[in-house]
Amino acid sequence: MGILTIKILGNGGCVNNGLPYSACLINGHFLVEAPPDLMVSLKKLRLDFEKIDTIFISHLHGDHTFGLPFLIINKWINTLQGTTSTPLTILGPQGIEQHVKTVTEAAFSSSHPCNAWIGDNVLFKIISADFEMKLDGLSVSCFDVQHIVETYGLLLSANNQKLFAYISDTRWCQEVEQVLTSQPRIVLMDMNGGDPSIHVSLSEVIEKGLPITGSDTICYGTHLTEEFDTIHANIKCAKQGEEIVIDYENRKSNQGAPD
Numbered sequence: 548m549g550i551l552t553i554k555i556l557g558n559g560g561c562v563n564n565g566l567p568y569s570a571c572l573i574n575g576h577f578l579v580e581a582p583p584d585l586m587v588s589l590k591k592l593r594l595d596f597e598k599i600d601t602i603f604i605s606h607l608h609g610d611h612t613f614g615l616p617f618l619i620i621n622k623w624i625n626t627l628q629g630t631t632s633t634p635l636t637i638l639g640p641q642g643i644e645q646h647v648k649t650v651t652e653a654a655f656s657s658s659h660p661c662n663a664w665i666g667d668n669v670l671f672k673i674i675s676a677d678f679e680m681k682l683d684g685l686s687v688s689c690f691d692v693q694h695i696v697e698t699y700g701l702l703l704s705a706n707n708q709k710l711f712a713y714i715s716d717t718r719w720c721q722e723v724e725q726v727l728t729s730q731p732r733i734v735l736m737d738m739n740g741g742d743p744s745i746h747v748s749l750s751e752v753i754e755k756g757l758p759i760t761g762s763d764t765i766c767y768g769t770h771l772t773e774e775f776d777t778i779h780a781n782i783k784c785a786k787q788g789e790e791i792v793i794d795y796e797n798r799k800s801n802q803g804a805p806d
């Protein structure tokens with residue numbers, strides 16, 4: 548085995564022209580971000596939310612977390628019916644536990660039993676630039692990026708190969724350059740544009756990213772205001788339903804068509 552799959556659930560930024568919000572699902576069970584329309588995207592792509600056992604939250608903004616109450620209430624219902632299987636691990640920055648409890652209470656009131664379900668079924672882990680864990684035989688680590696609030700990116704590696712980097716909401720910064728310089732096979736990154744002190748833009752990736760990633764790295768743009776046409780072989784627009792497959796024993800990757 549040496550297959551890593553990344554399913555694009557959505558590519559839209561906080562403010563966008565109707566795109567599904569940015570998120571992806573790794574190996575069918577590791578969710579990266581929980582945007583407001585999470586359940587809609589999962590259902591549309593016929594993905595089973597019960598398979599999700601680990602969630603990475605880059606930062607505590609609503610476009611990355613407001614799907615959690617709806618995932619939680621669906622899992623709570625399945626617990627009542629005896630059809631749920633998974634305890635849930637949520638990785639996030641300082642304050643993640645209180646944030647999840649606050650948004651779930653705001654969604655369904657403090658008396659709703661799904662609040663107690665969180666206490667019984669969710670394990671919270673605080674991430675930092677030192678965070679490391681194993682997942683499906685891969686090394687998972689986090690790195691700082693520079694956004695309005697404390698925010699982290701995610702890196703998956705195997706056998707000293709950098710396979711996948713997720714560069715969440717950030718301005719162009721030294722940490723982004725470091726990750727791109729390490730030339731991961733696939734990068735999924737903020738190309739929102741707009742205020743350059745808050746988000747990276749497609750033109751910055753072209754001007755500053757391509758010279759340091761080289762020809763083996765494919766950068767997918769996400770957290771977009773609108774989709775863009777491919778203008779360079781190494782930069783693509785992430786599309787909902789697309790499955791990116793990295794075969795890391797045979798060192799090749801390919802991209803499937805969107806559903």
Ligand SMILES: [Zn+2]
Pocket residue numbers: 560561608610611716770
């Ligand atoms: Zn965002």
Ligand SMILES: [Zn+2]
Pocket residue numbers: 606608694716
């Ligand atoms: Zn944000």
